[in-house]
Amino acid sequence: MRAGDYGAHYAALWESLEQQSAGGKRVRPRLVWSAYRGFGGADRALATRVALSFELLHTAFLIHDDLIDRDTVRRGAPNVAGRFAERALAHGADERASAVWGETAAVLAGDLALSRAHREIAVLPVEAACREALLDILDRAVFISAAGELADVVHSLRGAAPGIEVVLATLEHKTAVYSFEAPLAAGATLAGADPESVAALSRFGRLVGVAFQITDDVLGVFGDPAVTGKSASADLREGKQTALIAHAATTDAWPSIAARFGDPTLDDDAATTLREALRDCGALDAATQLAQEHVTLARFELDAADLPHELRGELGDFAQRAMERVR
Amino acid sequence: MRAGDYGAHYAALWESLEQQSAGGKRVRPRLVWSAYRGFGGADRALATRVALSFELLHTAFLIHDDLIDRDTVRRGAPNVAGRFAERALAHGADERASAVWGETAAVLAGDLALSRAHREIAVLPVEAACREALLDILDRAVFISAAGELADVVHSLRGAAPGIEVVLATLEHKTAVYSFEAPLAAGATLAGADPESVAALSRFGRLVGVAFQITDDVLGVFGDPAVTGKSASADLREGKQTALIAHAATTDAWPSIAARFGDPTLDDDAATTLREALRDCGALDAATQLAQEHVTLARFELDAADLPHELRGELGDFAQRAMERVR
Incomplete structure (x- = not known):
């Protein structure tokens, strides 16, 4: 055809x-490949199809x-x-x-x-049990991502700032599961890893995925547009509900932030003022700390599991980079 | 989950x-089941999953x-x-x-x-070769339906009436392949039918599917709303590009039909006038004949193929009903 x-x-x-x-x-292909190779997988063509x-x-x-x-x-x-x-x-x-x-x-x-x-x-072209386990991972990824997308749209239309737990659940469901958990679980499954290891990698992936997305949202406001390739005002104009905003909404600065946040006509000067208000009220620090906590929890998962040595080192580095990145 | x-x-x-x-x-489940049982399939639970x-x-x-x-x-x-x-x-x-x-x-x-x-x-839970053949049928159905949907949208936005060959190709791609060809081919494949029979059923399905859709469009204008459950004016208001319209556009009646066709404010009296104009210019006869020709060609396919006797009878009846139906 x-x-x-x-x-x-x-x-x-x-x-x-x-x-x-x-x-x-190319985060997903890299995670599939790391987990697959980490558990001794050597058929690059096969892993590439999963990626x-x-x-x-x-x-x-x-x-x-x-x-x-x-x-x-x-x-x-x-x-x-x-x-x-x-x-x-x-x-x-x-x-x-x-x-x-x-x-x-x-x-x-x-x-x-x-x-x-x-x-x-x-x-x-793998054994039925392996293929079905991969299909289950894919099915779970689709199922949860759809739930996350729906929640995201519902919350963003609601006006009021959501609590931090809603922001975190949405990041996890909308992105962390399909982009981090599922590729890691699939790579490990393809290599024949034991179920406990797959479960540990899945938990690691979810946590690191949330850290990655919190950092994404922070970079969307505080990043350097020349490096990130994204406007640093777009999320503020759009009223994107992030960990920054969930924190700001719990502070005394919120009424003055809420007055301009989500205004589609926001100019760059007003965006700078808003950015400073988010920094001053502690939202930047709180979001950064939240990302670091998720990275720390993710690394605990790595340490608690009986993973191949090299894979543990590689994923530990990946977790730290997920939040230290500048783009 | x-x-x-x-x-x-x-x-x-x-x-x-x-x-x-x-x-x-429930056309699709019935076709899967007919083809499957016709080739000796007996596992109803399995066929139900394909349906x-x-x-x-x-x-x-x-x-x-x-x-x-x-x-x-x-x-x-x-x-x-x-x-x-x-x-x-x-x-x-x-x-x-x-x-x-x-x-x-x-x-x-x-x-x-x-x-x-x-x-x-x-x-x-079937052998790999069978499952892969079914996946190919599904893939083809998705691929061609998307092509048909795109063509339908492009043509309906274009204003000018399309030629009859464009209308027929769109019906075939958008609906006949996934609703008629694919279910028949899948049912037969699941029962282990030989490739020639699957190919004959596929050609039969495509032809009968086009006849079915031409009849659908005719019923959308000339059907009894109390029986079809559909408005007999909606397609005319919407400017739906059908075999009726493709024929009408080749007649002297077209300028007066085109003047009202696709008018979203068309009332029921004006719709009746338009319906009569479509009948008088020969569009109803032409579309009915076109459906009958497709049924005839479809039955040729049945007769030329070496199909199980009962299946041939059942599908022959199905083909005739596809165009004689009133809803």
Whole structure:
């Protein structure tokens, strides 16, 4: 089956799906490979197929997440919806029609990526018990990520700042499970690791994933745009509910922060003022400490488990880097 | 994993997914079962899992199709997006926020249904070669349906009436492959049918599926709403590009039909006038004949193949009913 056999638009849809998959930090493939090799796995082609499955899952979620958020840009370039809206305009569509082209492309590209993610594991040439364990990991990842995405949308529309436990649960469900826990568990399972080790890696992955995402949110406000490649005002304009905000909402500074937070017209000067208020009220320190606590707990999991020596060292370093990174 | 563990909203999402799956004609399960039993299959539980996979695929496509069309009602009741928009309003969301809740629920419910469709086949307890053949059938169905959906959206936004060959290709790709060809091919494959028979059933399914969909479109304009359960004006208001319209566009009656066709304010009297114009210009006869030709070609496929006697009789009857039905 070739996309081109079904018309130029369908070929363009697959092309934009491939472009969307390119770039990124490749966290998931690295974790699959670390866990697999750490437990003695040596078939790189096999591990690559499992890694590909989680990258495709990630691509599907990004595309559908952008669709929900009505974003047409990602990493500074048009995303699938953005590309297809442009394509529609080039084919003479009006603005409304071009938005529908874009949404259609995003729905379908996400569905195609999600289907390929399942297929990579479903046809994996390993024993049935191993394949089924991998399918369970994938199923759990999809199930929990959907719960996290729904919670995120519901909370972000609610207006009031959520408590820190809601922020942490959402980070865990929406991202940490599918991007950290599942790739580690899958790599270890593929290498034939014992269930206790898989469970320990899963707990480690969830904790480190939460630390990673807290750091992401901190960098989204306090990072250097020239290094992160992201605006340092966008999350503030958008009213993104993060650990920073959950902490700020418990302080006396909240009324003055809440008055500007989530204002889509916020200019860079006002964003700087808001950033300073978040620092002064202790939100930056609190979020940084929360990330460090998660890293510490994650390392406890590593130490408590009977993991291969090298893997333990590698993952310990990974955990520390998850929060010390600047981009 | 239980949805309720992830909050009441997520439990409600799964509930609305189940409600969306209920009802319908159950064409796909019947075709899986006919082909499976026709080739001597006797394990009803196994066939049911394959049937469930195609029903879940159908549910996923309906939900995402409604999302693309911004429909919030299906079969006279609120669909997943409609239910969730209502839920948001009940939780104090404003109109914009309730629309986002609805869209989010539709994206996620479709993704969950699609994932379960893949999983049903991926964990099927059959030999690897059989399971992989079934996965290939599913993959082809997803691949071609997405192409059909994209083509449908592109053509419906284009304004000008498409030629009959475009209408037929879209019906085949968007619906006939996943709802007719794939369930028949899967049922036969599960029963261990030879490749020639599977190929013949696939061709039969595609042809009969197109006949079924042409009839669907004819019933959408000329059917009795009390019997079909569908408005006989909605397709005309919406400007749905069907075989009727493709034929009408080749006749002298077209300018007067085109002047009202696709007018969202069309009242029932104007719809009656338009319906009569479609009948008078020969569009109803042409579409009916086209459906009959596809049924005839489909029956040729049955006769040319070396199929079990009973299966041939059953599918021959099915083909004739596909176009003689009134709902």
